[in-house]
Amino acid sequence: MLDNKHGLSLKDPSLLTGSAYFNGARYKGDKVFAVLNPATGEELAQVANMGVAELSAAIDAAHAAQKPWAARTGKDRGAVLRRWHDLILANVEDLAIILTAEMGKPLAEAKGEIAYGAAYIEWFAEEAKRVYGDTIPGHMPDKRIIVLKQPVGVVGAITPWNFPNAMLARKIAPALAAGCTMVARPSELTPLSALALGVLAERAGIPAGVLNIVPGLDAAGMGAELCANPKVAKISFTGSTRVGKILMRQGAETIKKLSLELGGNAPFIVFDDADIDAAVEGAMVAKFRNNGQTCVCANRIYVQSGVYDAFAEKLAARVAAMSVGNGLTDPVQVGPLINTAALAKVEDHIADAVANGATVATGGARHELGGTFFHPTVLTGMKPEMKISREETFGPVAPIYRFETEEEAIALANASEFGLAGYFYARDLSRVWRVAEALETGMVGVNTGLISTEVAPFGGVKQSGLGREGSHYGLDDYLEIKYMCLSV
Numbered sequence: 359m360l361d362n363k364h365g366l367s368l369k370d371p372s373l374l375t376g377s378a379y380f381n382g383a384r385y386k387g388d389k390v391f392a393v394l395n396p397a398t399g400e401e402l403a404q405v406a407n408m409g410v411a412e413l414s415a416a417i418d419a420a421h422a423a424q425k426p427w428a429a430r431t432g433k434d435r436g437a438v439l440r441r442w443h444d445l446i447l448a449n450v451e452d453l454a455i456i457l458t459a460e461m462g463k464p465l466a467e468a469k470g471e472i473a474y475g476a477a478y479i480e481w482f483a484e485e486a487k488r489v490y491g492d493t494i495p496g497h498m499p500d501k502r503i504i505v506l507k508q509p510v511g512v513v514g515a516i517t518p519w520n521f522p523n524a525m526l527a528r529k530i531a532p533a534l535a536a537g538c539t540m541v542a543r544p545s546e547l548t549p550l551s552a553l554a555l556g557v558l559a560e561r562a563g564i565p566a567g568v569l570n571i572v573p574g575l576d577a578a579g580m581g582a583e584l585c586a587n588p589k590v591a592k593i594s595f596t597g598s599t600r601v602g603k604i605l606m607r608q609g610a611e612t613i614k615k616l617s618l619e620l621g622g623n624a625p626f627i628v629f630d631d632a633d634i635d636a637a638v639e640g641a642m643v644a645k646f647r648n649n650g651q652t653c654v655c656a657n658r659i660y661v662q663s664g665v666y667d668a669f670a671e672k673l674a675a676r677v678a679a680m681s682v683g684n685g686l687t688d689p690v691q692v693g694p695l696i697n698t699a700a701l702a703k704v705e706d707h708i709a710d711a712v713a714n715g716a717t718v719a720t721g722g723a724r725h726e727l728g729g730t731f732f733h734p735t736v737l738t739g740m741k742p743e744m745k746i747s748r749e750e751t752f753g754p755v756a757p758i759y760r761f762e763t764e765e766e767a768i769a770l771a772n773a774s775e776f777g778l779a780g781y782f783y784a785r786d787l788s789r790v791w792r793v794a795e796a797l798e799t800g801m802v803g804v805n806t807g808l809i810s811t812e813v814a815p816f817g818g819v820k821q822s823g824l825g826r827e828g829s830h831y832g833l834d835d836y837l838e839i840k841y842m843c844l845s846v
């Protein structure tokens with residue numbers, strides 16, 4: 359698809375914009391940065407390099423817009439969100455092309471992400487009408503107790519590059535449904551998807567100042583401003599645990615509310631009573647979705663001794679058959695890694711494992727396409743002391759560890775400071791309950807490798823984050839509880 363704007367074949371070229379959007383207006387300025395296509399290295403667009411001054415202006419706009427936005431009924435806010443949802447789905451082809459071009463995931467996965475992000479908007483368009491309070495029997499005859507739920511106020515959002523549409527939609531939707539306003543700073547690697555969402559938000563009738571999207575290279579400075587500015591009530595962050603800790607420290611000064619969706623290191627356990635073919639299919643999804651660049655990806659695969667060889671052989675065969683290429687031009691399963699740093703981490707994890715006795719069952723090397731393309735890889739003979747056991751690979755490497763007993767598998771799975779997702783395959787019902795309850799994760803997939811949905815509470819424990827996104831729980835993170843004591 360190489361015609362019209364920036365070499366992309368878009369039905370609506372106005373969706374590809376490099377201008378920041380805040381206070382209902384677009385800003386480009388003379389300071390810009392380039393966004394590159396990771397599959398080709400070509401420049402896609404030049405994007406406004408906004409800084410702390412522009413971010414502060416956007417925060418002022420969000421603050422001024424918040425009370426009028428909250429004063430509208432939940433039903434009215436929901437109707438605006440619904441219009442935005444409908445516009446996103448009506449433009450799914452263009453949004454997916456922009457997403458694949460800047461992030462690299464195959465077009466089919468990009469379309470899936472757009473639909474997934476829109477599902478959060480649809481969900482919270484409905485939830486906007488259900489911000490319920492309580493009445494509590496008074497503690498004295500002349501007292502009446504009412505519990506109100508009110509929006510927290512201005513929300514600062516910072517999002518990652520791996521799901522540049524859905525990770526932002528999953529924050530904007532509950533925030534605006536609750537009556538909050540938002541200033542969002544997308545990843546400098548993939549700002550175009552966020553800016554396209556802004557174009558459609560304006561068309562949907564989201565008022566000026568309610569949603570503000572401010573790209574910029576100064577991630578640390580802009581994050582510090584969001585954390586320090588007293589007009590910002592809450593930080594909603596999705597990204598690495600490393601940055602999450604920085605934001606927690608910076609937000610402490612003004613007691614910022616926090617939603618943190620951080621790093622993972624998901625265990626994927628296959629017991630000897632599992633359906634092995636189903637487990638292989640589950641591992642393919644849990645490991646290789648988005649080329650392994652997903653927070654809930656299986657990072658460690660533990661297989662019980664009796665089925666180890668059969669599982670490893672089947673998985674290696676499926677992985678070896680995966681097609682690799684430019685997700686924009688070819689119907690491939692695996693695109694490029696986002697950048698050379700990601701490629702270096704994948705190679706480092708493989709080299710460390712092999713140096714400590716692991717075997718490459720398939721893959722293990724850069725792809726002939728060059729750039730950041732890499733052969734999907736399966737490693738066997740893995741040991742807990744290897745780097746890949748304790749670090750999030752965030753790439754297409756499936757390390758398979760052998761275990762003997764259920765107790766050993768649970769101990770191995772829980773030996774991590776992370777606790778986002780975990781998966782296991784087993785058919786014994788008592789085992790299913792024992793293992794699901796024992797895993798120290800926020801989410802557990804049982805006989806499935808795909809758990810992400812807007813109807814369920816997404817989030818982690820330990821150092822994988824705070825709070826939940828999606829489901830009816832997801833609105834709570836954007837609401838304050840107020841208790842009213844009425845003398846009658």
Ligand SMILES: NC(=O)c1ccc[n+]([C@@H]2O[C@H](COP(=O)([O-])OP(=O)(O)OC[C@H]3O[C@@H](n4cnc5c(N)ncnc54)[C@H](O)[C@@H]3O)[C@@H](O)[C@H]2O)c1
Nearest residue numbers: 517518519544545577578581597598601619620621622653
């Ligand atoms: N739990 C989840 O829902 C979830 C979802 C997607 C990604 N992630 C995690 O995100 C990571 C991959 O994404 P990434 O590479 O974009 O993460 P990252 O933490 O490097 O960057 C995330 C965002 O923070 C910004 N940032 C970087 N340094 C900052 C600072 N000092 N202050 C403020 N902002 C700063 C980045 O520019 C980016 O916009 C992985 O660890 C992955 O597990 C988690």
Ligand SMILES: O=C[C@H](O)CS(=O)(=O)O
Nearest residue numbers: 520521651652653654810
């Ligand atoms: O990278 C993790 C995101 O949360 C993606 S998903 O929600 O699992 O699809």
